[in-house]
Amino acid sequence: MTAIQMAEVTKRYGGEPAVVDLDLTVDDGIVYGFLGPNGAGKSTTIDMLMNYTRPSTGSITVLGLDAQEDASRIHARTGILPDRFGVYRTLTGREHVKYVLDANDAIGDPEAVLDRVGLGDAIDQRAGGYSKGMEQRLGLAMAIAGEPELLVLDEPFSGLDPYGVRLVREVVEEERDRGATVFFSSHVLDQVERVCDQVGLLADGHLIAEGTPTELRDIAGVQTRLRIETTDHDPAVDGIRDLDGVTDVTYQGGELVVTCPRTAGNEILRQLEDAGVGIQSFDIDHGTTEDAFVELADARAD
Known part of the structure; x- marks a missing residue:
């Protein structure tokens, strides 16, 4: 089943487009990352999915239901962590989670849910005393309460320390393994x-x-950098330069750096060994999604 389907969706505010001709398909049971800088239109897209705002043109279905006509049924099957999430200061963590369970007529254990996000010790503390990171974890707990079919998380890493960021990743993986679809910006x-x-x-x-x-x-042409520490003061690199796709070879301070296609690493190491170059260690940097985004965004601007 398709969890999310958007067809030719455009949203304008005062004539200015926030989202333009968006075609998007998210299959059931996967983790889909919707990425981009602030102001790219990510939160607007999520608002349209949840019928907080309506598209200027185009159609949206969520869990096989029309996003506008069946919004209440979609909400009952979806857990959401909105951007700029705020707590009810006088309610405890337990009461926040229980509220979500009751509102969706769902079964769940608030203690177990809050333990999963690292708030077990603060379950009966009023949320007005939570730190920003604790508030974000509470929002995540409310999203996963009741085992929803779809999780929609808007900037879930906001306000979290490295431990909290890792915890979000772990929860997302667990929810996918449970069978949920996760869509997050x-x-x-x-x-x-x-x-x-x-x-x-x-x-x-x-x-x-x-x-x-x-x-x-x-797609973006992001290349791999192979970093090799050698025992040679002047390693033979001519054969490496001639390999298909190798665009740069440098040697400095005992480190040989080869810029090459992602699949060329084994061939480069083999050639060095055949040439008698002593290899102490090597590391492969495949580049990141951020590198790809920068390349693609720059190409579009040109």
């Missing part, structure tokens, strides 16, 4: 590729590329 591109099955890159309201993180790097 972020501008923290280096974190997203660690957990996403599919990625869509959004710039100025336009979907400029879509695919797996590896596919996006290939």
Whole structure:
């Protein structure tokens, strides 16, 4: 089943487009990362999915239901962590989660849910005393309460320390393994590729590329850098320079750096060994989704 389907969706505010001709398909049971800088149109897209705002043109279905006509049924099957999430200061963490369970007529254990996000010790503390990071974790707990079919997370890494960021990634993976579809937006591109099955890159309201993180790097022409520490003071590199796709070879301070296609690493190491070059260690930098986004966005601007 398709969890999310958007066809030729455009949203304008006062005549200015925030999202333009967006065609988007998110398959059931995957983690889809919707990535782009602040102001790209990510939150507007999520608002349209949840019927907080309506598209100027185009159609949207969520979980096989019309996003406008069946909004209440979609909400009952969806957990959402909105951007700029705010707590009810007088309610405890337990009461926040219980409220979501009751509102969706769902079964769940608030203690177990809050334990998953690291708030077990603060379950009966009033949320007005939570830190920003604790508030974000509470929002995540409310989103996953009741085991929804779809999770929609808008900037879920906001306000979190490194431990909290890792915890979000772990929860997202667990929810996917449970069978849920996870759709989340972020501008923290280096974190997203660690957990996403599919990625869509959004710039100025336009979907400029879509695919797996590896596919996006290939589409953008992001090259691999192979860093090799050698025992030689002057390693033989002429044969390496002649290999298909190798664009640069430098040697400085005992480190040989080869810029090459992602699949060329084994051949480069083999040639060095055949040439008698002593290899102490090597590291492969395949580039990031952020590198791909920059390349694709720059190409579009040109």
